[in-house]
Amino acid sequence: MHTPNKSIIPVTLTTLKAACSQCNLRELCLPYGLSASEIEQIESMVGVRRRVKRQQHLYRAGETFEAIYAIRSGFFKTDVLLEDGRDQVTGFQMAGEILGMDGISGEAHTCNAVALEDSEICVIPFAHLERLSREIQALQRHFHQVMSREIVRDHGVMMLLGTMRAEERLATFLLNLSQRFTTRGYSPAEFHLRMTRDEIGSYLGLKLETVSRAFSRFQDEGFISVQQKHIRILDIAGLKKLLNHPPS
Amino acid sequence: MHTPNKSIIPVTLTTLKAACSQCNLRELCLPYGLSASEIEQIESMVGVRRRVKRQQHLYRAGETFEAIYAIRSGFFKTDVLLEDGRDQVTGFQMAGEILGMDGISGEAHTCNAVALEDSEICVIPFAHLERLSREIQALQRHFHQVMSREIVRDHGVMMLLGTMRAEERLATFLLNLSQRFTTRGYSPAEFHLRMTRDEIGSYLGLKLETVSRAFSRFQDEGFISVQQKHIRILDIAGLKKLLNHPPS
DNA sequence: CGCGCCTTTGAAGGAGCTCAATTTAGGTGG
DNA sequence: CCACCTAAATTGAGCTCCTTCAAAGGCGCG
Numbered sequence: 302m303h304t305p306n307k308s309i310i311p312v313t314l315t316t317l318k319a320a321c322s323q324c325n326l327r328e329l330c331l332p333y334g335l336s337a338s339e340i341e342q343i344e345s346m347v348g349v350r351r352r353v354k355r356q357q358h359l360y361r362a363g364e365t366f367e368a369i370y371a372i373r374s375g376f377f378k379t380d381v382l383l384e385d386g387r388d389q390v391t392g393f394q395m396a397g398e399i400l401g402m403d404g405i406s407g408e409a410h411t412c413n414a415v416a417l418e419d420s421e422i423c424v425i426p427f428a429h430l431e432r433l434s435r436e437i438q439a440l441q442r443h444f445h446q447v448m449s450r451e452i453v454r455d456h457g458v459m460m461l462l463g464t465m466r467a468e469e470r471l472a473t474f475l476l477n478l479s480q481r482f483t484t485r486g487y488s489p490a491e492f493h494l495r496m497t498r499d500e501i502g503s504y505l506g507l508k509l510e511t512v513s514r515a516f517s518r519f520q521d522e523g524f525i526s527v528q529q530k531h532i533r534i535l536d537i538a539g540l541k542k543l544l545n546h547p548p549s
Numbered sequence: 550m551h552t553p554n555k556s557i558i559p560v561t562l563t564t565l566k567a568a569c570s571q572c573n574l575r576e577l578c579l580p581y582g583l584s585a586s587e588i589e590q591i592e593s594m595v596g597v598r599r600r601v602k603r604q605q606h607l608y609r610a611g612e613t614f615e616a617i618y619a620i621r622s623g624f625f626k627t628d629v630l631l632e633d634g635r636d637q638v639t640g641f642q643m644a645g646e647i648l649g650m651d652g653i654s655g656e657a658h659t660c661n662a663v664a665l666e667d668s669e670i671c672v673i674p675f676a677h678l679e680r681l682s683r684e685i686q687a688l689q690r691h692f693h694q695v696m697s698r699e700i701v702r703d704h705g706v707m708m709l710l711g712t713m714r715a716e717e718r719l720a721t722f723l724l725n726l727s728q729r730f731t732t733r734g735y736s737p738a739e740f741h742l743r744m745t746r747d748e749i750g751s752y753l754g755l756k757l758e759t760v761s762r763a764f765s766r767f768q769d770e771g772f773i774s775v776q777q778k779h780i781r782i783l784d785i786a787g788l789k790k791l792l793n794h795p796p797s
Numbered sequence: 798c799g800c801g802c803c804t805t806t807g808a809a810g811g812a813g814c815t816c817a818a819t820t821t822a823g824g825t826g827g
Numbered sequence: 828c829c830a831c832c833t834a835a836a837t838t839g840a841g842c843t844c845c846t847t848c849a850a851a852g853g854c855g856c857g
Contacts, residue, residue: 381704385793389711391704403704405697412704431690435683442679449653450698455703456629456651456660461639463754464709467813494559498836506711511813513837529822529836543634548812548848715845746804756846761805777804777854797815797843 321347321423329397330371330423339437346429347371352421359422361398366404368426372396375420376495379403380503381412390504392419392454393478393496396485399447417495439440451503462506464547468503471515472543475525479534490537495532569595569671577645577732578619578671580691587685594677595619600669607648607662607670616674620644623668624743626790627651628751629660638752640702641665641726641744644733647695712756712795714777718753719763720791723773727782738785742778 319491321344331343350373353359359370361380377394391412394400404410405427434441461470483489494501498509500515505512519525524539525532534540569579569592579591598621607667608617610630625642639660642648682689687793709718713738731737740748746757746764753760765775772787773780782788 324857381708382792383708383712385795387708387712387795389708391707402697403701406694406701411701431686431693435686435689438679438683441683445679445696446654448693448700451649452696452699452703453651453654453659455700455707458637459703459706459710460629460631460635460637462632462707463751464635497834503711510815510838513835514798514813517837545631545635547635745802757804758806758847759845761803762845765805 305407320344324373326371326373326397330399332366335437335537337437342433342437343440346425346433348424348426348429350421350423352419353416355416355418357416359416360404360410362410364410365408366401367412367429368424369399369401369404369430370414371425372398372400373421373423375422376417377414377420378417378496378500378504379412379414383530388503389506390496390500392458393504395481399451401484402448402451417500420541433521444505458504466548467507467511468515468518469543469546470507471501471512471519472524472540474501475532475534476537476540476544479537490534494532562782568592572621574621574645578647580687583685583687587688590681590685591688592680594673596672596673596674596677598669600667601664602668603666605664608652608658609661611656612658613656614649614658614675616672617647617649617652617678618662619671619673620646620648621669621671623670624665625662625668626665626744626748626752627660627662636751637745640706642751643729646649647699650696650699665748693792699766706752714796715753715755715759716763716766717794718755719749719760719767719793720772720788722753722790723780723782724785724792724797727785738782739751740780742780 321327322337322340324330331340335343348368353375359377372394374396377392377400379392379400380388380390382388394414400414400422400537401410403412430444434444461473465473478492478494482492484490492495496504498512502508502509502512507515516525516527519540520527522539524536525534569575570585570588572578579588583591589708595615601623607625616733620642622644625660626638627640627642627648628636630636642662648662648670649658651660678688682692709721713721726740726742727737730740744752746760749755750757750760755763764773764775767788768775770787772784773782
């Protein structure tokens with residue numbers, strides 16, 4: 302397979318016109334039942350696409366908030382920082398998911414968004430989104446659902462951090478990843494982790510050594526096979542049995 | 550001042566017309582710079598007020614989502630349940646704050662909201678809110694900010710649960726309460742906890758004994774005085790010094 | 798006044814952390 | 828293509844903070 306033209310353009314951030322109607326993530330990004338003209342309006346709202354290379358920031362805490370972002374391809378993490386240098390990964394985001402909603406509440410973003418692999422995102426200027434969602438009811442509804450889903454997801458993470466043991470946290474994490482890969486048409490049983498043990502640990506409220514030990518233990522038990530970042534789930538039921546078993 | 554009619558109606562849930570323009574929580578609930586007619590429209594959206602007695606549920610996980618709620622007076626907790634019976638308090642809400650946004654993403658609420666003292670709430674039918682926020686830009690903006698603020702708050706809790714030690718969590722909790730009471734015109738230094746040690750512990754990812762011990766320790770150090778649920782903060786600076794001191 | 802619930806306090810145990818050494822993978826340049 | 832180098836991952840041993848289990852004390856409410 303030959304290298305496509307785009308890759309010889311010597312710029313980091315390629316910008317190109319969005320084409321939501323052609324996008325294979327429509328179901329994730331857009332509400333159902335839009336008319337052709339409405340889709341056209343939404344395409345005009347999605348300003349440009351942008352490439353973000355691995356380890357580059359899409360935005361940083363403190364930067365002026367102007368737009369939210371839809372991930373077209375790739376993988377991101379978001380993290381928040383404390384003044385003393387401690388940080389916590391608040392989420393991992395993949396294609397079809399939305400980034401940047403933390404910035405709506407104020408003038409500025411409150412967390413960092415970093416690409417964990419070369420990615421492509423759609424820029425959605427927030428003023429445009431608000432204007433359009435005043436006109437298109439289905440878009441308004443959809444956007445509210447996306448925000449609410451983020452709140453519900455956060456509650457799930459709080460549950461995880463507040464009540465689960467290390468192995469249960471990691472099992473939950475793996476099952477969640479598997480489920481999201483499935484939704485996107487990838488294998489539920491075999492995937493590549495884009496993040497380090499340290500980043501997983503930060504997200505799960507554990508140290509990287511604990512994450513590594515839990516992986517090893519899952520492998521010993523025959524639930525998964527681990528080779529660095531390559532994961533194969535061998536026994537979903539086994540993993541699920543680790544859930545719903547309270548410590549006390 | 551005589552007792553108004555409403556109080557002689559012999560029902561648990563009193564319903565009466567909302568009057569946002571008279572409400573002393575306007576700054577918390579409503580955006581700035583609305584015209585009189587816009588405020589009138591919003592008053593008509595806020596269907597009714599409702600009383601919720603201590604220990605009563607405002608809504609339960611699984612119940613059909615139809616409205617969000619603004620707390621007029623009182624105090625609530627929200628919690629999520631796992632199938633195995635474990636639960637986690639996801640937040641404590643007081644006057645001027647909004648409840649129920651977890652339900653927007655689906656058909657049903659995903660958590661329980663329970664009054665921790667006799668409370669009064671304003672019912673905001675969600676369909677009305679969406680319709681009005683298509684017409685009043687400032688309302689739309691305000692609502693988006695409220696949702697986003699909830700997301701940012703959740704990130705803060707994740708940070709707390711993921712990276713902080715027990716005493717730091719409790720100090721953060723007390724300082725947060727103090728700050729919110731101040732905003733509402735109450736004393737920053739002296740207040741009554743509406744929740745049990747167990748509920749605080751659930752929220753902070755700790756056991757009730759750990760919470761109790763931390764309270765005692767704070768008292769020994771002279772940071773606060775504790776008498777059951779009555780808290781007096783004696784040394785804010787001392788409490789703040791507990792923050793920003795990483796474990797490692 | 799007595800009962801139940803909440804809180805406090807103590808002592809022992811354990812899950813996960815810290816510190817440290819080793820192995821492995823992936824990228825770089827000769 | 829291989830040797831080198833660095834970052835990431837694995838594994839072990841000891842320790843710590845929080846939990847668990849248990850008992851006693853206090854407050855509020857019928």
